[in-house]
Amino acid sequence: xxxxxxxxxxxxxxxxxxxxxxxxxxxxxxxxxxxxxxxxxxxxxxxxxxxxxxxxxxxxxxxxxxxxxxxxxxxxxxxxxxxxxxxxxxxxxxxxxxxxxxxxxxxxxxxxxxxxxxxxxxxxxxxxxxxxxxxxxxxxxxxxxxxxxxxxxxxxxxxxxxxxxxxxxxxxxxxxxxxxxxxxxxxxxxxxxxxxxxxxxxxxxxxxxxxxxxxxxxxxxxxxxxxxxxxxxxxxxxxxxxxxxxxxxxxxxxxxxxxxxxxxxxxxxxxxxxxxxxxxxxxxxxxxxxxxxxxxxxxxxxxxxxxxxxxxxxxxxxxxxxxxxxxxxxxxxxxxxxxx
Amino acid sequence: xxxxxxxxxxxxxxxxxxxxxxxxxxxxxxxxxxxxxxxxxxxxxxxxxxxxxxxxxxxxxxxxxxxxxxxxxxxxxxxxxxxxxxxxxxxxxxxxxxxxxxxxxxxxxxxxxxxxxxxxxxxxxxxxxxxxxxxxxxxxxxxxxxxxxxxxxxxxxxxxxxxxxxxxxxxxxxxxxxxxxxxxxxxxxxxxxxxxxxxxxxxxxxxxxx
Numbered sequence: 001x002x003x004x005x006x007x008x009x010x011x012x013x014x015x016x017x018x019x020x021x022x023x024x025x026x027x028x029x030x031x032x033x034x035x036x037x038x039x040x041x042x043x044x045x046x047x048x049x050x051x052x053x054x055x056x057x058x059x060x061x062x063x064x065x066x067x068x069x070x071x072x073x074x075x076x077x078x079x080x081x082x083x084x085x086x087x088x089x090x091x092x093x094x095x096x097x098x099x100x101x102x103x104x105x106x107x108x109x110x111x112x113x114x115x116x117x118x119x120x121x122x123x124x125x126x127x128x129x130x131x132x133x134x135x136x137x138x139x140x141x142x143x144x145x146x147x148x149x150x151x152x153x154x155x156x157x158x159x160x161x162x163x164x165x166x167x168x169x170x171x172x173x174x175x176x177x178x179x180x181x182x183x184x185x186x187x188x189x190x191x192x193x194x195x196x197x198x199x200x201x202x203x204x205x206x207x208x209x210x211x212x213x214x215x216x217x218x219x220x221x222x223x224x225x226x227x228x229x230x231x232x233x234x235x236x237x238x239x240x241x242x243x244x245x246x247x248x249x250x251x252x253x254x255x256x257x258x259x260x261x262x263x264x265x266x267x268x269x270x271x272x273x274x275x276x277x278x279x280x281x282x283x284x285x286x287x288x289x290x291x292x293x294x295x296x297x298x299x300x301x302x303x304x305x306x307x308x309x310x311x312x313x314x315x316x317x318x319x320x321x322x323x324x325x326x327x328x329x330x331x332x333x334x335x336x337x338x339x340x
Numbered sequence: 341x342x343x344x345x346x347x348x349x350x351x352x353x354x355x356x357x358x359x360x361x362x363x364x365x366x367x368x369x370x371x372x373x374x375x376x377x378x379x380x381x382x383x384x385x386x387x388x389x390x391x392x393x394x395x396x397x398x399x400x401x402x403x404x405x406x407x408x409x410x411x412x413x414x415x416x417x418x419x420x421x422x423x424x425x426x427x428x429x430x431x432x433x434x435x436x437x438x439x440x441x442x443x444x445x446x447x448x449x450x451x452x453x454x455x456x457x458x459x460x461x462x463x464x465x466x467x468x469x470x471x472x473x474x475x476x477x478x479x480x481x482x483x484x485x486x487x488x489x490x491x492x493x494x495x496x497x498x499x500x501x502x503x504x505x506x507x508x509x510x511x512x513x514x515x516x517x518x519x520x521x522x523x524x525x526x527x528x529x530x531x532x533x534x535x536x537x538x539x540x541x542x543x544x545x546x547x548x549x550x
Contacts, residue, residue: 085375116415116418123420
C-alpha cells in the first residue's frame with residue numbers, strides 16, 4: 001500500500017466550497033466597501049452603480065488574492081468576477097457585473113491575457129452589447145518571460161494588472177470619460193513590463209498536491225501566476241544575482257530612456273515573507289538607479305499571488321506626471337488604501 | 341440517430357471525464373495549472389442534468405443546450421471552446437428529429453470550424469484541434485468509402501486517439517502550455533486527451549461495430 005503524503009496544509013472545509021466561503025468572508029470583513037452576490041458570483045462596490053461614472057470591472061480565476069476582489073472599492077474596481085481556482089470566470093458573471101455597475105457612460109473590462117479570460121470576457125462583452133451597454137475591453141500583457149509571437153498564446157497579464165486597475169480607477173473616479181479611461185488602461189499596460197521567479201509551486205485545493213516539484217537550491221525563472229513551471233530552471237543564487245536577472249529582463253524589454261521616473265512594484269507570489277520582499281526591493285531600487293532610472297513610487301507586498309507559491313515578481317512602470325498623479329489619488333479597497 | 345443519441349453521448353462523456361479526471365489533472369499539471377479534469381467534470385455533470393430536464397427537444401437543440409451549459413459552467417478556455425463547438429454543431433441540425441452519418445459529419449465539422457475560429461489553433465499547435473481535426477476528416481472519409489456509421493466512428497475515435505498521442509513531441513503554440521516553450525515537449529496535451537475521450541464517447545453512444 002502506497003503511503004500518501006498529506007500536503008494539504010490549508011484552512012478549508014469542503015475543498016469544493018473554498019472560493020464561495022472565502023468571498024463571503026471578504027464581504028463580511030468589508031461591508032462598507034463591497035457586497036458579495038453569491039447567486040451571480042460577483043463582488044460589487046457598495047455604492048454601485050455610480051451614475052455618470054465610467055465603471056471598471058475585472059476578473060479571473062481565484063487563487064490570486066487580493067486580485068481582483070480585494071481591489072473593489074473607491075478609486076479602483078467597481079466589480080470583480082472570481083472564477084474557480086485558476087479557472088477563468090464564465091460570461092454570465094461578467095455580464096451580471098457589467099449590469100450591476102453600469103452608470104450609463106460605459107464600462108471598461110480589464111482582461112488579463114490568458115486564453116480562457118480573453119474568450120470568456122469576449123463572450124460577455126458581446127452579451128453586454130446585445131443589452132445596449134457600451135463596453136470597451138483592454139487586454140493586459142506585460143510579462144516579458146514569454147515572447148509574443150505566432151508561436152505562443154501571447155504575453156501573460158501579470159503585475160501591470162494591479163497598476164492599471166489603480167491608475168485607471170482613479171481616472172474614472174475623477175470623472176474621465178470612457179475613451180480616456182480606456183486609454184489610461186492601455187497606457188499603463190504599454191508602459192509596464194514584468195518578470196517573475198519562483199522557489200516553489202503551489203497546491204490548488206482540488207488537486208491536493210504541488211503542481212510541480214521544485215528541488216531545493218533551484219529557482220524557476222519566468223513564471224506566471226498559475227503555479228505553472230517557468231521558462232527555465234536554474235541554480236538559486238543570491239538575491240542580488242536573482243534581482244540582476246529580473247531587472248535585466250524587464251529593463252531590456254521596456255527600454256526606458258535614462259532619467260525616466262518609474263514605479264517599481266515588487267510583488268510576493270503568496271508564500272514569500274515581507275522580510276524577503278523588502279530585501280528584494282532594496283536590490284531592485286539600487287539596480288534601477290544603476291541603470292539610470294529613478295524609482296519615485298513603489299509597491300511592495302503580495303498583491304497578485306499564486307496561492308502559496310514562494311516567489312516574487314517585478315513590474316516596472318515608466319511614469320509621467322499624469323500617471324503619477326493618478327497613482328497618488330485616493331483609493332479605498334480591502335487591499336489598497338491611501339488618501340482616505 | 342436522434343435526440344437519444346445526443347443524450348447518450350453526453351452521458352458517455354460524463355462517465356469518461358469522471359473516470360479520467362485525475363489523469364487529465366495530471367497532464368494539465370505538467371504543462372498547465374492542473375484544473376482541466378476538474379473543469380470538464382463540472383461541465384459535463386451540468387450538461388447531463390440540463391439535458392435530463394429537456395427531454396422533448398430535437399437533437400440539434402440538445403446540442404445547443406449542452407453548449408450553453410458548458411459555457412456557463414466550465415470556465416477556462418475549454419468552456420467557450422467546447423460550448424461554441426456544440427452550439428455550432430447543433431445549429432446545423434435545425435429542428436430535425438433524426439440525423440444520418442453525413443449530417444453527423446456536418447455537426448462535427450461545424451464544431452471544429454468554431455473551435456478553429458475562436459481559438460485560432462491549427463493542427464500541430466498542440467491543442468484539442470490535433471485530436472478533433474483527424475477525427476472529423478476520418479469520419480468523413482470512411483463514410484465516403486461506404487463504411488457504416490458505427491465503423492466510421494470507430495476509426496474516427498482511433499484517429500482522435502492517435503492525434504492525442506501525436507501531441508507528445510510537439511511544442512505548444514497556444515494556450516497555457518505555450519508559456520513553457522520547449523518544456524512543453526514530451527507531454528501529452530490535456531485538451532487533445534479530453535477531445536479523444538469525447539469522440540470515443542460518441543462512438544459508444546452511436547453503437548458498437550458488429
